[in-house]
Amino acid sequence: MAKSNRKLKKTFSLSRQSILYLESVRKRKKQESMSAVLEDLIAQQQRAAEMGRISASAASYYDSMPESDRAETRSWGEFAETQFPSED
8 A cells, every 4th residue: 555645634732932943943944834844853853763773773783793703894894994085
């Protein structure tokens, strides 16, 4: 089944401070609506959560390796870094 891009209407109660913040973001980013601001904030949080999940998964993978494999991987990484031009 294909995902629907159809928007659903919901009603939320937010503090005055939250509304003022969202309105300031809307004006600064020249968004048409508060819904667009909320969509952007949610998307940012989802990306951050996904990056955290990927980072934790990578750390778990490398932490589970024997020290000899980690040392070899580290050596290959250090070698690879020398193969790129300097950014100076």
